[in-house]
Amino acid sequence: MSADKYNDSGSRTRAAVTLAFTALGATTAMAADDNLIEEVVVTATLRQQSLAEAPVSVTVLDQQTLRDAGRQHFEDVLISVPNLTYAGGTSRPRFLQIRGIGEREEYQGAPNPSVGFLIDGIDFSGMGMPATLFDVDRIEVLRGPQGLHYGANALGGLIVMRGRDPEDEFGFSTEASYGEYNSRSLGAVATGPVESLNSAWRVAVQNFRSDGFRDDVYLGRDDTMDRDELTARAKWRWQPSESTTVDLTWLHADLDNGYDAWSIDNTRTSLADRPGKDAQKSDGAALRVDTSAGQLGRLTVTATLSDSETDYSFDSDWGNAESWAPYTYDYFDRQQRDRRGRSLEARLTSDSAASPHGLTWVVGVYVLDVDEQLDSTSVGVYVDPFFPDWSGSIDKRVLSDYDAQNLAAYAQVEAPFNDRWGWSFGLRGEQRDADYSDRRTGDSLTGIDESAKDSMWGGQATLYFDQREHLRWFATVSRGYKAGGFNLGEGAAIKTQFLPEYLVGLDVGMKGEWLQGRLYADVTAFYMKRTDMQIAVSQQLVPGDPSSYLFYTDNASGGRNLGIESSVRWHATDQLELGGALGLLRTRYSGFRPDGVQDVSDRDQAYAPEYLASVNATWRHPQGWMARVDVVASDNYYFDVPDLDPNKNNYRSNAYSLTHLKAGYEADRWAVYAWGRNVFDEDYFTRGFYFGNEPPDFANKRYTQLGEPRQFGVTFRWEFK
Numbered sequence: 017m018s019a020d021k022y023n024d025s026g027s028r029t030r031a032a033v034t035l036a037f038t039a040l041g042a043t044t045a046m047a048a049d050d051n052l053i054e055e056v057v058v059t060a061t062l063r064q065q066s067l068a069e070a071p072v073s074v075t076v077l078d079q080q081t082l083r084d085a086g087r088q089h090f091e092d093v094l095i096s097v098p099n100l101t102y103a104g105g106t107s108r109p110r111f112l113q114i115r116g117i118g119e120r121e122e123y124q125g126a127p128n129p130s131v132g133f134l135i136d137g138i139d140f141s142g143m144g145m146p147a148t149l150f151d152v153d154r155i156e157v158l159r160g161p162q163g164l165h166y167g168a169n170a171l172g173g174l175i176v177m178r179g180r181d182p183e184d185e186f187g188f189s190t191e192a193s194y195g196e197y198n199s200r201s202l203g204a205v206a207t208g209p210v211e212s213l214n215s216a217w218r219v220a221v222q223n224f225r226s227d228g229f230r231d232d233v234y235l236g237r238d239d240t241m242d243r244d245e246l247t248a249r250a251k252w253r254w255q256p257s258e259s260t261t262v263d264l265t266w267l268h269a270d271l272d273n274g275y276d277a278w279s280i281d282n283t284r285t286s287l288a289d290r291p292g293k294d295a296q297k298s299d300g301a302a303l304r305v306d307t308s309a310g311q312l313g314r315l316t317v318t319a320t321l322s323d324s325e326t327d328y329s330f331d332s333d334w335g336n337a338e339s340w341a342p343y344t345y346d347y348f349d350r351q352q353r354d355r356r357g358r359s360l361e362a363r364l365t366s367d368s369a370a371s372p373h374g375l376t377w378v379v380g381v382y383v384l385d386v387d388e389q390l391d392s393t394s395v396g397v398y399v400d401p402f403f404p405d406w407s408g409s410i411d412k413r414v415l416s417d418y419d420a421q422n423l424a425a426y427a428q429v430e431a432p433f434n435d436r437w438g439w440s441f442g443l444r445g446e447q448r449d450a451d452y453s454d455r456r457t458g459d460s461l462t463g464i465d466e467s468a469k470d471s472m473w474g475g476q477a478t479l480y481f482d483q484r485e486h487l488r489w490f491a492t493v494s495r496g497y498k499a500g501g502f503n504l505g506e507g508a509a510i511k512t513q514f515l516p517e518y519l520v521g522l523d524v525g526m527k528g529e530w531l532q533g534r535l536y537a538d539v540t541a542f543y544m545k546r547t548d549m550q551i552a553v554s555q556q557l558v559p560g561d562p563s564s565y566l567f568y569t570d571n572a573s574g575g576r577n578l579g580i581e582s583s584v585r586w587h588a589t590d591q592l593e594l595g596g597a598l599g600l601l602r603t604r605y606s607g608f609r610p611d612g613v614q615d616v617s618d619r620d621q622a623y624a625p626e627y628l629a630s631v632n633a634t635w636r637h638p639q640g641w642m643a644r645v646d647v648v649a650s651d652n653y654y655f656d657v658p659d660l661d662p663n664k665n666n667y668r669s670n671a672y673s674l675t676h677l678k679a680g681y682e683a684d685r686w687a688v689y690a691w692g693r694n695v696f697d698e699d700y701f702t703r704g705f706y707f708g709n710e711p712p713d714f715a716n717k718r719y720t721q722l723g724e725p726r727q728f729g730v731t732f733r734w735e736f737k
Contacts, residue, residue, distance in 0.1 A: 145298075356386070
């Protein structure tokens with residue numbers, strides 16, 4: 017693809033975004049006085065606060081937004097959050113980036129996430145495939161270092177997904193959907209009380225299936241990228257007394273998806289003779305007890321358990337015997353993981369009403385234990401009939417064992433100076449003890465047996481000013497941190513361990529309501545300085561051996577990330593709601609030469625587009641008709657480091673914009689919708705590499721994974737209460 021095409025695409029996208037925001041502002045005259053925006057509460061911080069008061073850059077996607085804008089998975093609404101991106105290479109997003117900070121894969125070995133991901137309080141950081149949207153109440157995205165709120169796993173930010181709670185009245189609902197590519201889903205929810213136990217329960221189960229949008233012409237199959245996803249959630253809420261609430265949550269997810277995302281000609285047509293898979297089976301449980309602690313306030317204790325098994329494999333040569341003839345070229349890679357996590361948190365929160373001076377405080381302790389076993393295999397053979405000396409085979413295996421314990425203590429104090437000014441200050445100290453070992457066969461490297469102990473601290477200090485009711489300005493200085501880690505395989509020969517990373521950030525923002533509560537808007541400017549910045553480096557060691565494509569983590573001396581994030585939500589009339597979000601981002605490395613020669617300090621960080629934008633409009637008629645349009649846009653960005661090609665466009669994604677439509681009818685107990693995703697069938701990339709993978713010369717070339725094409729379908733929902 018030429019540079020001109022990139023520039024044209026970027027210009028079209030910028031023009032579309034500008035036009036959309038202009039149209040958004042041009043409808044001011046349509047405003048009505050009797051349609052208020054409901055109050056949104058942020059629950060992911062240490063103390064619950066309204067969205068307009070929380071001094072943090074945060075997006076809350078509520079139940080109605082997820083139902084209107086989403087279809088099946090968090091992937092559907094992810095790009096509508098400012099400065100939130102994901103790296104493909106999997107069947108569902110697992111590797112997320114906030115403000116340009118996050119992982120792009122986990123070939124390196126031991127888990128070490130930069131973006132925390134919680135589902136009903138259970139830690140799925142780096143394992144976010146179970147993030148399906150069925151019966152989900154809200155998703156909260158906290159941007160920037162959350163060293164105070166979540167510690168070492170939230171250097172870039174924190175994402176919290178919560179399922180709907182049990183209800184005190186019996187209810188039953190079901191939802192069915194059908195779309196192109198033989199996509200279909202069926203889900204059911206039941207909830208109700210148990211009056212004799214002063215409790216309530218809720219159960220939700222859904223299965224989603226699709227043949228996927230890729231065709232394997234060699235095998236004559238259209239389902240090598242299929243999806244078979246089962247999710248189930250059960251909740252029980254017990255109130256043994258007026259001052260005590262006990263919540264028990266169980267989550268099961270079984271995603272048995274195919275993976276066949278790459279082709280030599282960068283199309284959606286595969287030639288693979290051994291398609292792979294991307295499967296994850298997860299079980300998790302959470303117990304939360306919230307009770308009175310007398311004059312001290314309230315005590316909240318949360319314990320969680322999780323067990324996730326993943327099976328990830330792919331055809332490394334992307335072809336077959338016929339496509340590579342007269343050469344024999346056949347490689348296959350597979351990674352099987354078993355990750356178990358256990359956590360315990362105890363938090364004591366003061367009663368704000370009991371403080372005569374408005375002083376409130378939170379103190380707590382947190383323990384996290386993670387064990388992971390990895391079985392990684394690579395097999396392959398290459399035979400050159402013209403140059404037999406260049407022929408060879410590979411059959412190697414790495415069995416690794418990782419164990420880490422995190423122990424943290426934190427405290428936060430908040431108080432007003434007067435009726436308008438206030439402050440908060442919090443610190444968190446955390447220690448991580450990690451052990452890593454592996455056994456290897458089939459290569460020249462010996463096994464590794466390493467340990468590391470990191471003592472880290474972070475926190476934040478905030479000053480806020482309430483200009484008037486429902487209008488707050490704030491400035492927050494924060495310090496985040498991320499533990500060091502281990503490389504495996506050939507990466508360990510270059511660098512066995514890498515250092516912890518620290519980040520100091522400044523956020524200055526405003527959020528408030530206008531037009532008698534019909535308009536909500538926020539804007540935050542941020543600057544983040546990173547020290548000992550952890551960077552994932554990719555490199556092919558041996559031309560002709562795709563299994564030698566090397567991933568390892570190194571430390572740069574530093575980096576910087578700065579930008580602006582803004583969102584708006586406006587009830588323009590009693591029937592029309594408009595919304596939008598914008599993220600602007602500028603990033604740089606500092607003091608990093610990944611190959612010892614090339615300096616990448618003058619270029620953007622990977623997966624850090626300079627803009628992300630979205631606009632939406634939702635119309636609802638009193639008689640039940642509805643319609644919604646979403647337009648999202650992304651700038652191009654680098655896939656990885658280092659940049660080995662003089663034509664930098666060959667190592668970048670494309671800028672793109674996507675349009676999603678939905679229309680339907682909603683009655684009291686049932687609803688039916690017709691929807692279209694990516695209705696203009698825009699091609700866009702979710703992952704890319706630049707290396708040699710075609711015999712006999714194995715010239716470097718850009719290879720890309722394409723996102724989902726245009727798809728139409730219908731959804732039916734029925735409720736009984």
